[in-house]
Amino acid sequence: MREAVVIARARHEKTLDQQLVAYVTLVAQIDASALREHLSSRLPDYMVPSAFVVLDALPLTPNGKLDRRALPDPQWQSLDEYVAPRNALEATLAQCFASVLGLERVSVFDNFFALGGHSLLAVQLTAHIDAKLGQNISIRELFKAPSVAELADHLNTTPSDMEFDTILPMRAPGEGAPLFCIHPVGGLAWSYAGLAQSIEGNRPIYAVQTPALQQPDYDPATIAEMASDYIARIRSIQPEGPYRLLGWSFGGLVAYEMATQLQTLGETIDQLVLLDSRLPDGHQTHEVDECTLMTAAFPNMSDELTIALRDMQTTSERVDALRANRLIPAYITDRHVMTLIDATQRNMHLQATFAPKRFGGDIVYFTATRSEEPGKPRHVAEWRDRVDGSIVNVDVDCAHADMCQPSSLAKIGTHLASLNVFEESKVAND
Structure with missing residues (x-):
């Protein structure tokens, strides 16, 4: 290989997912599968490009820099050896997978999330399957059966409310102490869908x-009360430490409170990871309009849809628009949406009144750099007076709302691995 550049590109213009594409110039002939095999033996899966484009030379601008606009679109392929559908059901599911992912074909053993699937595409996939087969596949089922072959085997299972369980397995069973990812302000945790692949x-x-989705009367008065409840629930999975906790935004505040309470109970916190979680500024929240709450509850909403919702007169119209734009699966009822809106309003209030205790450990903090305000202190600095241990900060080139998009999660996963976050040892100061 003479030269190479790797960039993140969308599979097609209608999807948000970004996948790594390698553009290479070669000294001798070698095919893409050999390149992929070579890199797979040296890198984790999430760092291996999904597509390879061989060029005679990398395109340059007049001043000698890489001309990204001149790079050709890749021919997206499945990641594994192609295995064709073996029956009509697999053929239909494979068509749904390929349509949502923007691929020509999908092997029956390809993993949806490894191919670039994330929470928004997962919702779109369930809608495609419902339209084609009249079957409501839950997000939980997709986590458990992420390939065409596995999903076909599970399709006869009667859907239930399990996808709304408080503890949602994203990668289980496995080896070692688990990582618990706490939901953002909207209450759903589907935004972490791509983390297992990262x-x-x-x-x-x-x-x-x-x-709240299963307990209509769930109404914690404080983040401390919520954290205490969540501790009891995760202990049903992991009775004793050391614990590993992660949270994005509001979820980071809850994870932090859980960590301090667990320490009070005599438990060890092996790692606490905060994804751009910001401390409250001391101002009380006021009533927030329904459109703003919907945007917070469903963070993948486009700017165009956000504007359109404000022109609608009723909640029912807005929920129908969410379904039409495949932001929510068919099995989420109007009641579920209203429950999430109420939970979002409550969580915003809890966030504004949160009073963090001191934490006697280390934090790994990921900063969404595009949401930092020029001339003002960085949000990570707010935590230094509350943490006895070290704080390792990692910058992620994204906005706060995009912290759980695939390209951001890929960088987060890379840094967690490089910092040995999931080893037993402590993280040293950056």
Whole structure:
């Protein structure tokens, strides 16, 4: 190989997912499969490009820099050896997978999330399957059966409310102490869907989401009360430490409170990971309009849809628009949406009144650099007076709302691996 450049590109213009593409110039002939095999033996899966484009020379601008606009679109392929559908059901599912992912074909053993699937595409996939087969596949089922072959085997299972369980297994069973990912302000934890593919190894990963979807009377008065409840729930999975906790935004505040309470109980916190979680500024929240709450509850909403929702007169119209844009699966009822809106409003209030205790350990903090305000202190600095241990900060080139997009999660997974976050040893100061 003479030269190479790797960039993130979308599979097609209608999807948000970004995948790594390698553009290479070669000294001698070698095919893409050999390149992929070579890199796979040296890198974790999430760092191996999904497509390879061989060029005679890399395109340059007049001043000698890489001309990204001149790079050709790749021919997206499945990641594994292609195995064709073996029956009509697999053929239909494979068509749904390929359509959502923007691929020409999908092997029956390809993993949806390894091919670039994330929470928004997962919702779109369930809608495609429902339209083609009249079957409501839950997000939970997709986590458990992420390939065409596995999903076909599970399709006769009657859907239930299990996808709304407070503890949602994203990668289980596995080896080692699990990672628990706490939901953001909207209450759903589906935004962590791509994390299992971004973190190498087979350590179990669980998402923790609001109990309100199954317990209509769930109404914690403080983040401390919520954290205490979540501790009891994760202990049903892992009775004793050391514990590993991660949270994005509001979820980071809950994870932090859980960590301090667990330490009070005599438990060890092996790692606490905060994804751009910001401390409250001391101002009380006021009533927030329904459109703003919907945007917070469903963070993958486009700017165009956000504007369109404000022109609608009723909640029912807005929920129909969410379904039409495949932001929510068919099995999420109007009641579920209203529950999530109420949970979002409550969580915003809890966030504004949160009073963090001191934490006697280390934190790994990921900063969304595009949401930092020029001339003002960085949000990570707010935590230094509350943490006895070290704080390792990692910059991620994204906005706060995009912290759980595939390209961001890939960088997060890379840094967690490089910092040995999931080893037993402590993280040193950056």
